[in-house]
Amino acid sequence: MSGFTHATGVILAKELRAEFRSRELLTTTLVFVLIVIVLFSFTFNPTTSESRRFGPGLLWLAFLFAGSLMLQPSFLRERANDTLAALRLAPIDPFSILAGKMAANFLFLLLVEVILLPVFAVLYNIALFPILGPLLLVLVLGTLGIATTGTIFSAVSSQARLRELLLPLLLLPVLAPVLIASTEATVGLLRDPAELSLVWLTFLISFDVVFLTAAWLVGEYLLEE
């Protein structure tokens, strides 16, 4: 277990170092999602009550787009110099490669979301501060689902010929349950009085556990040629 944690930590640190050095992925995703949020706002021009009803759906849809954009290069970058082979040659648990990348993707997505939340609150005239704690919990669970599933499918699609097209095609249908659960949980938080739905939270936790277990079980095969 300590070997697994060590290898995961080393890979996570490498991912963070590489990304924060170039900031290519973070900047691109952030700009893209900002445009989506602003365009949604201008297109619908919602009132406060409409924002509380439709805002969470638009927000999570934007996060989903961010995920499909950000997760694509996760394994594609390893193709450039066949560094995935170097990782697979190392005496480490193959799941630690996936786990390190999942953790990095989770942190990148969470960072983008945290930066976007104030913009969303201003554009949609929603007070997020009173519900910040439970909202962060929903964000963490939903983002974990997106990062876990996205990393798995990024590994699968990176070896396909139409890899750029394949990831969104595979990912978006599979992430529909996360989108629904996260949206419903956020809608509950924006009601008056705010309510944290345990049903949707349990659903999100179950989704995360199922896909993490699946990644652990088939991780070695996912990384093979």
Added chain:
Amino acid sequence: MPWSVVARNNCCAIWFRAEPPRVSTAPAYFSNSGPSSGQGSGLKIQFTNVEKRYGMRMALRNVSLEITPGECVALVGHNGSGKTTLLKIAAQLSRPSGGKIIFSERGAELSPDAVKSRIGMVGHHTLVYDELTAEENLIFFAKLYSLPDPSASARKALDPVGLSKRAGDLVRTFSRGMRQRMGIARALLASPGLLLLDEPAAGLDPEGQQWLGDTLVKLHRSGCTIVMSTHGRNETQASVTRAIRLESGKITHDSGRGGDPSGVLVMASVRDTDEEISRSERG
């Protein structure tokens, strides 16, 4: 840890160590001290009826082959003959469709997990990250191999490949030859008992080929088992003790253990040249 245990685990780098390696296992494969006889040993590999299928295409057909510790084997053959596939299977990057491979060291069979820490590979690509510096790359891999002092290991590995002065530079700024040297430094970082090289001379200028050839000679002298795929005659073949020709996934010629590899190497070179000439005439 007793010296003998460390020596068994790091056999490739033993002969140049001045101190008992309780701390560092970094490759110092350039040394003036020469090999310590009887201590260094490579891995033994035994392929038995190994097959590999990609869909309907057979990449390897019933390959049975035994490579003994310390051999330096050149795999020759034209493109698509199965050289890379055989190397990938040996590196455990690809599963065979049939047959089995056994790795052993000093008579004891190694588990698949134990084998991984004893294999170094130089591939078609450099297997290093462009967006990291040379030193960061090697520290990263040293940590993955759980080497005791990753920073010291990285510095020691950069020195013999002549990249110490560029340790802090991003790999993307390196020339092709320097990248290839980085790839070799990465492969030798954990002092492997088996070194696999897939056309290591590709893209290297004559000076780079000479350097690589010298490096392989020193590694071979240290007792490391070396298996490399190669095209034509070049400087990297100076250390070759055995040559095997593959055609359509089958072994057609094997100079054998202790045999003279030059016949197979020359034949491969002549055939490759003939093929190139006929291709250019057709084209």
